[in-house]
Amino acid sequence: MGDGLARALWERYEPVHDLVYFAPEARRAADGLGLRGFWMGYFALRAAPLGPVPAPVVTSCFYVFHPDRVGRALPDAWAYAAPADVLAAREEAMDAALTRALGPDAATGGLMAEAADLAWEAAAAADTAGRVLGAANQALDRPRQAHVRLWQALTTLREHRGDGHVAVLVAQGLGPVDAMVLKSAAGESDATLLRETRKWDETAWRAAEDRLRARGWLEEDGTLTAAGAAGHAEVEALTDAAAEQPWTALGADRSARLADLLEPLVTAVLGTGLIPSGNPVGLTGVRRASPPAGTAGGTGTGRG
Known part of the structure; x- marks a missing residue:
């Protein structure tokens, strides 16, 4: 389309998707499965569509995490809960989180059903060749409840976008730490938050800074x-x-209709204060409380 619609929709669906990282219902769901700690819950909830995969697969897909961060959670998580059980708990958590954030009337009303069906159609039409996380989410069963169906469709679209972003980073020669240094230098997220939550040491961070200076990108x-x-702008444009x-x-008119339907939903989600400022996904327009210790966030335009 080339009209900015892909980015406009991302800005609306990313906060709704991000409830799976920040909503207390998601943490309670992970704890209820016996998963140990925030990070085991994070990796299991997000990676469950892939099946009981080992840590190297998730490290590759998620891109920006140090292998040790992933390896402390997987494959151990699958000994506590099978991926199918994690997926069921994820749906239940998003049911509760969205109902609380939006209110029961909005969660079950006709506009929600319209938004869910439009998003599901777009997600089902997504070309997932070479997009592992997008494909894994696309293959999941269609949830019966409209608000849960909407969340899953938006998650498929979000991971589809993230897979494409990783492809762009690889093509541009930007490794995991280089990508995070670029993101923080562009003002999209906090450097210390990115480095510490993704478990990279200062030596790796400085080496990435040196690489960006060598290519003339960093002062x-x-x-x-x-x-x-200009390089950052090109990465974002190619991702879009x-x-x-x-x-x-889906078509321009129906895509624009979905964007309109998502607007009050994202306003309600942001109004909960659950999505922190400085969040790792690059939503620079979000101005909320500082992120709680140990929070993750997902990919957005930064796969992280």
Whole structure:
């Protein structure tokens, strides 16, 4: 489409998806399965569509996490709960979280059903060739409840976009830490939060900064050069372009209708205060309380 619709929709569906990271219902669901600690719950809840995969597969798909961060959670999580049980608990958690955030009337009303069906159609039409997380989520059964169906469809679209973003980063020669340094230098997230939550040490971070300086993208003070700003803009533009296909399939008018339907939902979700400022997904327009210790966030435009 090339009209900014892919990014406009991402800005609306990302906060709704992110409830799975920040809503207390998600943490209670993970705890109820016997998963140990925030990070085991995070990796299990997000990776469950892939099946009982080992840590290296998730490290590759999620891109920006240190292998040790993933390896402390997987495959041990699957000894506590099978992926099918994790998926069922995830649906229940999102049912409760969305009902609380939106109110029972909005969660079950006609506009929710319309939004859910439009999003599901776009997600079902998404080309998932080479997009492992998008494909795994697309293959899940259609939830009966409209608000849960909407959440799952938006999650499929979100992971589809994230898979495309990783492909862009690889093509641009930006490794996991390089991508996070670029994100923080662009003001999309906090450098310390990214480094510590993704479990990279300062040596790895400085090495990535040196690589970006060597290609002329980073100033000595850690800010972007003009070339770095242009490189960052190109990564974002290519990510948007790679995310357009589901919206082209849905059509401009129906995609715009979905964006309109999502607007009050994202306002309600942001109004809960659950999505923190400085969040790792790059939603710079979100201005909320500081993130609680140990929070994760997901990919968005930064696969992280």
